[in-house]
Amino acid sequence: MTESGAVLGAERDGASYLVTLRIPYPGYPFAEVLRSDIEWAGAKAGVGVKVKFAAGDATWADGCLSRFKVSSRPGGPERIELPVAESGQPVRRAGDLAGIDALPRRGVRKIVAVASGKGGVGKSFVTASLATHLRLLGFNVGILDADITGPCISRMLGVTGLPRLKENKMMQPLETQLGTKVMAVDLIMDRFKTPLIWRGPLINSAIRGLFSETDWGDIHYLLVDLPPGTSDAPLTVFQSLRPDAVVFVTSPMLVAKTVVARAVTMAKELGAPILGVVENMSYMASPSGVRVNVFGRGGTEESVKDLGVSYLGSLPLDPAVSGLADRGEIEFYRSPELFAVARFVRFGLMRLGKPVEPAFWTPKSAVAGSGGGG
Numbered sequence: 208m209t210e211s212g213a214v215l216g217a218e219r220d221g222a223s224y225l226v227t228l229r230i231p232y233p234g235y236p237f238a239e240v241l242r243s244d245i246e247w248a249g250a251k252a253g254v255g256v257k258v259k260f261a262a263g264d265a266t267w268a269d270g271c272l273s274r275f276k277v278s279s280r281p282g283g284p285e286r287i288e289l290p291v292a293e294s295g296q297p298v299r300r301a302g303d304l305a306g307i308d309a310l311p312r313r314g315v316r317k318i319v320a321v322a323s324g325k326g327g328v329g330k331s332f333v334t335a336s337l338a339t340h341l342r343l344l345g346f347n348v349g350i351l352d353a354d355i356t357g358p359c360i361s362r363m364l365g366v367t368g369l370p371r372l373k374e375n376k377m378m379q380p381l382e383t384q385l386g387t388k389v390m391a392v393d394l395i396m397d398r399f400k401t402p403l404i405w406r407g408p409l410i411n412s413a414i415r416g417l418f419s420e421t422d423w424g425d426i427h428y429l430l431v432d433l434p435p436g437t438s439d440a441p442l443t444v445f446q447s448l449r450p451d452a453v454v455f456v457t458s459p460m461l462v463a464k465t466v467v468a469r470a471v472t473m474a475k476e477l478g479a480p481i482l483g484v485v486e487n488m489s490y491m492a493s494p495s496g497v498r499v500n501v502f503g504r505g506g507t508e509e510s511v512k513d514l515g516v517s518y519l520g521s522l523p524l525d526p527a528v529s530g531l532a533d534r535g536e537i538e539f540y541r542s543p544e545l546f547a548v549a550r551f552v553r554f555g556l557m558r559l560g561k562p563v564e565p566a567f568w569t570p571k572s573a574v575a576g577s578g579g580g581g
Contacts, residue, residue, distance in 0.1 A: 215261055223255030230260045243409055309449050310419045315349070315426045317559065320450040320479070324470030326435035328458045329487040331359050332528060332537065333548075334432040337454070339538040340549035342387050346427040349380060351418055352391035353444055354434040355410045361391045365535025370394055370421075377422035385538055390421045411443040418448060428556070441470075445477045451559050454519070454552060455484045459502045464510050471514050482555040483517030485548055488524040517555070520548040 215227040226245060230238050242258040249256030312318070321334040334350060342348045352360040361367070361381070366389045370378040378395070380388040392413055423429065431448060433441050444450065453474050457467040467484065474481055486507040490498040501524055508518045522544050531537045 220257060223257055224249070225257045225259065228258060228260050238412070308447070310415060310447050313419075313423065315423050315429045317427065317452070317556065318429045318431060318448050318450045319482075319556070320431045320433055320444055320448075320453045321456065322433040322441060322453055322470055322474070323435055323456045323463075323467060325457070325463050325466035326357075328456050328463055328467075329522075330435070330456045331363060331432050332532065333454070333456045333485055333487060333522070334430050335360060335363050335537050336540065336545055337549055337552055338387050338428075338430045339385060339540075340546070341428050341553065342385050342538075344553070347388075347425055349388035349390070349423050349426045349429045351421075351429060351431045352389070352393075353414050353417070353431050355392050355413050357434065358391040358393045360432055361389055361394055362535060363532040363537040364389060366394070368394070373422055375422065378420055380421055380423065383538055387538070388423060388426070390417050392417060411439060414443050415447050441473070442477075445474070445479055450479055452482045452556060453479050454482050455516075456487055457484055457507060458488050459486060459500065459504065459507065461503070464507060468510070468514060471516060480559065481516045482552055483519040484511045484514075485519045486521040489521035491524040517551075519551045519555075520544065522548060 215229050217224055217226045219225075228238075228241060228245075230241075238260050242260075245258050246256050319337075321330055321337070323330040331352075331354070338348045338350050350360055350364075352358045364383045364387070366381045366383055368381060370381055370390065373379050378390065380390045381394060382388055431444055431450065433444055455467050455471055455474075457463045471481060471484070484507065488502055489500075489507075491501050492498055507521070511518045523542070525540075525542065528537070528540060531540050
């Protein structure tokens with residue numbers, strides 16, 4: 208950071224050091240992530256560190272936590288109190304909460320959020336599969352892994368390495384073998400085996416930063432893999448990115464359907480258009496063709512109708528998925544059930560205002576092998 212000119216100065220401030228960092232502009236979304244990392248490194252070295260920021264001629268010291276109340280107990284550490292709506296207050300729509308503004312899209316035409324409400328239902332698998340389906344149809348597609356504390360999309364797609372910083376100071380997303388652009392926090396942070404123990408505001412800043420500091424280029428569809436739950440991180444996506452559509456993923460288990468029902472209600476309250484619900488791991492087909500209901504019998508289609516949203520179909524529990532995901536080859540998975548679900552999603556996307564036309568696409572291998580000879 209010192210070599211890049213980001214550190215403007217460091218001076219003694221009582222028992223600790225005050226470090227001044229240069230940031231690109233006031234409100235830079237990664238500022239609080241930088242503060243957390245530097246203070247963590249100082250504490251590990253036994254040195255107290257305070258961080259302030261400077262953007263141009265204006266000092267920006269409040270950081271992204273300015274809209275949160277900081278309080279402390281006698282003799283205890285400071286803690287962050289997140290704003291919570293009081294019982295009986297009307298729920299505010301996406302973007303209405305103070306301090307949460309919509310981010311500019313810069314070439315991203317449509318944003319599709321893939322959510323579940325509950326973890327472990329295969330949301331990341333569905334995200335990667337839908338992105339691959341759209342890519343094979345000729346669309347320019349990107350994936351943003353917004354699950355900051357549990358990212359896995361990059362591993363499933365076989366994407367490794369450090370994103371390059373372009374001349375415009377934006378990060379260049381990495382690409383899969385089929386050309387899908389991917390950005391995730393595990394690609395830019397040297398903490399692959401260390402858990403990110405972050406408070407909500409840091410996670411929110413990271414999500415906004417991954418989106419706004421990435422040069423996506425001309426993207427027809429950006430799929431956002433949301434973390435489970437209905438709290439801070441999903442709210443940040445709904446309010447900052449304003450998705451054009453939401454796809455929900457559930458499993459046959461009653462507890463999963465109950466949780467996804469709450470997530471669907473949250474999306475409705477925030478005014479996000481819902482394409483429908485996909486039931487993953489619905490059954491497992493034996494070699495003889497007999498269907499085994501590993502997680503119980505469905506009922507998802509009926510419960511989805513009660514929610515007033517569309518049922519997009521069901522996907523089987525296929526042992527091939529885990530093997531492909533572990534090898535980073537999930538975009539090569541094919542199944543008729545997956546194609547049917549992806550088709551329903553694509554038709555739903557076509558109804559979102561003006562249809563997006565796919566770009567002409569040629570596989571990289573064909574381009575490389577064309578040579579120019581007769």
